[in-house]
Every structure is written in C-alpha cells, then in structure tokens.
Amino acid sequence: xxxISLAAETLWTVFGLPVSNAYITTWVVMAILIxxxxxxTRNMSVIPGNAQLIGETIVGGLYDFFGxxxxxxxxxxxxxxxxxxxxxxxxxxxxxxxxVSTVGxxxxxxxxxxxxxxxxxxxxxxxxxxxxxxxxxxxxAESATATAGKEEAxxxxxKTEFVPxxxxxxxxxxxxxxxxIVAVIAMQYFGFANLGGHYLSRFISFKDPIQxxxxxxxxxxxxxxxxxxxxxxxxxxxxxxxxLAVIAFLMPFIVPLPFLMMxxxxxxxxxxxxxxxxxxxxxxxxxxxxxxxx
Amino acid sequence: MDKLGIEPTLLAAQVVNFLxxxxxxxxxxxxxxxxxxxxxxxxxxxxxxLTAKLKDEEEKLIVKQEKALNKAREDALAIIEDxxxxxxxxxxxxxxxxxxxAAAIIARAKQEAExxxxxxxxxxxxxxxxxxxxxxxxxxxxxxxxxxxxxxxSKRVKDLESWAAREEKKS
Numbered sequence: 001x002x003x004i005s006l007a008a009e010t011l012w013t014v015f016g017l018p019v020s021n022a023y024i025t026t027w028v029v030m031a032i033l034i035x036x037x038x039x040x041t042r043n044m045s046v047i048p049g050n051a052q053l054i055g056e057t058i059v060g061g062l063y064d065f066f067g068x069x070x071x072x073x074x075x076x077x078x079x080x081x082x083x084x085x086x087x088x089x090x091x092x093x094x095x096x097x098x099x100v101s102t103v104g105x106x107x108x109x110x111x112x113x114x115x116x117x118x119x120x121x122x123x124x125x126x127x128x129x130x131x132x133x134x135x136x137x138x139x140x141a142e143s144a145t146a147t148a149g150k151e152e153a154x155x156x157x158x159k160t161e162f163v164p165x166x167x168x169x170x171x172x173x174x175x176x177x178x179x180x181i182v183a184v185i186a187m188q189y190f191g192f193a194n195l196g197g198h199y200l201s202r203f204i205s206f207k208d209p210i211q212x213x214x215x216x217x218x219x220x221x222x223x224x225x226x227x228x229x230x231x232x233x234x235x236x237x238x239x240x241x242x243x244l245a246v247i248a249f250l251m252p253f254i255v256p257l258p259f260l261m262m263x264x265x266x267x268x269x270x271x272x273x274x275x276x277x278x279x280x281x282x283x284x285x286x287x288x289x290x291x292x293x294x
Numbered sequence: 295m296d297k298l299g300i301e302p303t304l305l306a307a308q309v310v311n312f313l314x315x316x317x318x319x320x321x322x323x324x325x326x327x328x329x330x331x332x333x334x335x336x337x338x339x340x341x342x343x344l345t346a347k348l349k350d351e352e353e354k355l356i357v358k359q360e361k362a363l364n365k366a367r368e369d370a371l372a373i374i375e376d377x378x379x380x381x382x383x384x385x386x387x388x389x390x391x392x393x394x395x396a397a398a399i400i401a402r403a404k405q406e407a408e409x410x411x412x413x414x415x416x417x418x419x420x421x422x423x424x425x426x427x428x429x430x431x432x433x434x435x436x437x438x439x440x441x442x443x444x445x446x447x448s449k450r451v452k453d454l455e456s457w458a459a460r461e462e463k464k465s
Contacts, residue, residue, distance in 0.1 A: 005299075006297060006298060006299065007297065007298060007299020007300075008299050010301075016303060017303050017304065017307055018301055018303065018304055020299070020301075020304060023304060023307065023308070026308060026311055027311075030311060030314070030315050030318075033315060033318075033319065034315075034318055034319075034322065037318070037319055037322040037323035038322060040323065040327070041322060041323060041326040041327060044326050044327075044330050046330070046333065046334055046337060048330075052327075052330075055323065055327055056327050056330070056331060059323060059324055059327040059328065059331075060327070060328075060331050063328065063331075078324060078328075079316055079319070079320040079324055080316055082319070082324060083312070083315055083316040083319050083320075086319065087312065087315055172299065173298050173299055173300050174299065174300060174301060174304040174305045174307075174308050175308050177300065177305055177308075178305055178306075178308035178309040178311070178312055179308075179312060181305075181309060182309055182312050182313065
C-alpha cells in the first residue's frame with residue numbers, strides 16, 4: 001500500500017533525542033549548504049572564479065531583493081532571511097531527489113513503538129537492540145508498488161511497516177515550527193534592538209482603549225504567525241509529497257514529471273514566501289510607532 | 295500533537311540546527327561575499343574616478359602643450375620680424391654711407407678735374423703768348439725796326455696778358 005504518514009518516522013533514539021528521517025535529511029541539507037558555501041568562497045578574489053561568481057550572484061541577488069523590502073535594516077536582517085530562503089529552498093528540493101521517502105526499511109510495528117516511545121516507556125536496552133537487529137534493512141529506490149508486495153510478505157511475522165530513511169526536511173512539522181519560532185523570536189528581537197522599551201507599546205498600550213485592543217490583537221497575530229508560517233510550509237511540501245507519491249503509485253513513468261516540475265516551483269515559491277514574509281514582519285517590527293512621531 | 299509528530303526535543307534540536315546554519319552561512323558565505331562585492335564596488339568606483347582624473351589631466355596637458363607651441367611659434371615669428379627689421383636698418387645705413395662716400399669721391403674728382411683744367415689753361419695761355427711773341431718777332435722783323443717792333447710786341451703782350459687775366463677771372 002501507499003506509504004503516507006503525517007508525522008516523520010523516528011528511526012533511532014540517541015540520548016533521548018528521537019532521530020527522525022526528516023532530521024537526517026536536515027543534516028544532509030546543512031552539509032550540502034555548508035559544502036557549497038565553502039566551495040563558493042574558497043578562493044575569494046576581486047576577479048571571481050565560476051563558483052565565486054555563482055555565490056556572488058545568489059547572495060548579491062538576495063541582498064538586493066530583500067533590501068528592496070527591508071530598506072536600511074537589510075544589514076541586520078540579511079543573515080537570517082537569506083538563511084531562511086536558502087535553507088528552505090535546499091530542504092524542499094532535496095526532498096524531491098530520488099530516494100527520499102522511497103529508500104527505507106521494514107520493521108514490525110511493535111519495534112516501531114519501542115523506538116518511538118522508548119524514553120517514555122523505558123524499554124530495556126536489550127529489547128531495543130533486539131528490534132534493531134530484526135528490522136529488515138533493505139534500502140532500495142523502488143516505487144510504492146514494490147513496497148506493497150514486501151509488506152505482505154512481512155505480514156507473516158506480525159505487522160510490519162515501511163520506514164523511509166529520508167523524508168523532506170520541510171515535510172516535518174518540527175522543522176517548520178522551528179523555523180517559524182526562530183523567525184517570530186527574531187522579529188521581537190529586532191523590534192527591541194531597534195526601538196528599545198518603546199517596542200513593548202506595540203502589544204501593551206494604555207493610551208486609549210483602541211490602542212489597548214490593537215495591542216492585544218498584535219499579540220495574538222504574532223503568536224498566530226508561528227502557526228501560519230509552520231503550517232503553510234509544512235502543508236505545501238507535505239501535500240506535494242503526497243501528490244507525487246499518489247501519482248507515482250498510479251503511473252510510475254513519465255506522468256509524474258510535470259508534477260515534479262510543479263513541486264520544484266512550489267519549493268522555490270514557499271522558500272520565497274517564508275523569507276519575504278519574515279522580512280516584511282521584521283520591517284513592521286522595527287518601524288513600529290514611526291507614524292506617531294511623524 | 296502525537297499525530298502531527300511534534301516532539302519538543304526534536305523541535306529544539308531543529309531550532310539549534312537552524313541557528314547553526316545561520317551562523318555558519320554568515321561566517322562562510324554572506325560575510326566574505328558581501329565584503330568582496332563591496333570591495334569590488336569601491337575598486338570600480340576608484341578606477342572610474344581615477345580615469346576621469348587622468349583624462350582631465352591629459353586635457354589640461356594638451357591645452358598647456360598647445361599654448362606652449364603657440365607661444366613658441368609667436369616668438370619665432372617675432373624673432374624673424376626683428377631680424378628683418380634689423381637687416382633693413384643695416385641696409386639703409388650701408389646705403390647711406392655708400393651715398394656719402396660716392397658723393398665725396400665725385401666731389402674730389404670734380405675738384406681735381408677743375409684744377410687740372412685750370413693749370414692746363416694757364417700753361418696753354420703762357421705757351422700761346424710765347425708763341426705769339428715769336429711769330430710777331432718773325433713777322434715784324436721784316437717790316438719794322440727793332441724799336442718799333444719791341445714797342446708793338448710789348449703792347450700786344452700786355453693786351454694778351456690782360457685778356458688772359460680776364461679769362462682767368464671769368465672761369
């Protein structure tokens with residue numbers, strides 16, 4: 001059957017940290033970004049080489065692009081918004097690579113339960129090791145149709161489930177929530193750093209009842225920003241994954257290509273939306289109350 | 295929460311991951327590239343400025359050169375003009391001197407000629423008197439006596455002498 005899971009599957013638990021397949025992909029994405037950055041800036045010179053030129057085009061382009069929104073604050077915002085864009089873009093696109101969410105292994109559901117609930121239920125260490133040994137680690141880049149057959153074969157020794165080794169990093173709510181929380185906290189940080197205590201009047205103001213209720217609304221809207229950021233990105237990427245899986249399940253050849261192209265586009269757009277909205281919110285935060293003084 | 299797969303520890307780990315990537319990219323990518331872009335922008339601006347400056351200087355030099363050339367040409371013309379003027383003056387002086395010398399030579403020549411003329415006239419007059427006396431003696435010797443001859447001749451001689459004296463005064 002088709003493998004669709006809203007949550008990322010936990011593969012192992014290391015020192016109480018449940019390592020999910022999305023978490024592993026996050027590391028892959030980070031490694032890719034760091035290696036590419038290193039290659040781009042390895043031999044910096046006034047007359048750029050190819051790698052440096054590409055790096056300059058991307059970073060310079062992003063700087064101008066976000067600079068158009070942020071104005072004079074771009075120097076302050078740039079590291080975080082550019083990182084948001086590059087990281088989300090890389091994560092979205094890595095999620096489309098062949099092998100992601102198709103290469104994995106089978107394990108019995110009891111083993112899966114043991115791994116995911118280990119810290120809570122305190123499963124004995126031997127038992128955990130045992131489940132690891134039992135898992136049939138068969139990494140292969142096969143479509144979901146093949147997995148269905150395997151699953152039936154595995155049914156003899158109890159219920160088994162397919163666990164992909166990789167999952168698009170942004171198709172995991174932990175990742176998107178983390179990004180959203182960082183963005184919203186950064187927004188508050190920029191507000192306080194630029195306006196000091198005056199920034200507080202954005203949320204709590206006793207000047208008049210209207211200001212007071214507006215402040216409350218701002219507070220609610222900032223909290224809701226975390227949710228909207230996180231679920232927008234997660235929803236788009238996860239929906240794309242499901243769409244691709246379904247299409248590949250129905251018609252494995254040629255037909256998924258246009259959808260793959262669309263998902264590439266969606267990945268770019270979501271990265272742009274996330275980073276641009278962050279820039280816009282940062283700008284709103286640092287310019288709070290500018291109208292009052294004018 | 296469980297269905298959505300939200301795990302507080304994993305969430306915190308991802309926050310840390312993202313902070314790490316911001317930090318690393320800032321150190322490894324943004325800072326060097328933005329610094330380099332700024333550096334290049336400054337270098338290009340400097341280059342353009344320098345070019346403009348050099349061009350300006352070049353133009354100034356060309357103007358200066360032209361001025362110097364023009365001045366040299368004018369000076370040369372003035373010097374030539376001066377030389378011509380001087381030559382003319384020298385010519386004039388030389389001519390005047392030549393004229394004066396020529397006049398002096400002519401005057402001396404004239405004087406000499408006159409003197410020659412006078413002296414030759416005197417000589418001729420003296421000789422003519424002598425000749426007349428001789429001729430008269432010869433003619434008269436046959437006609438008159440010695441006494442009459444002598445009186446006549448002396449009278450004629452006196453006439454001749456007075457004529458000669460008058461002639462001399464005339465000239």
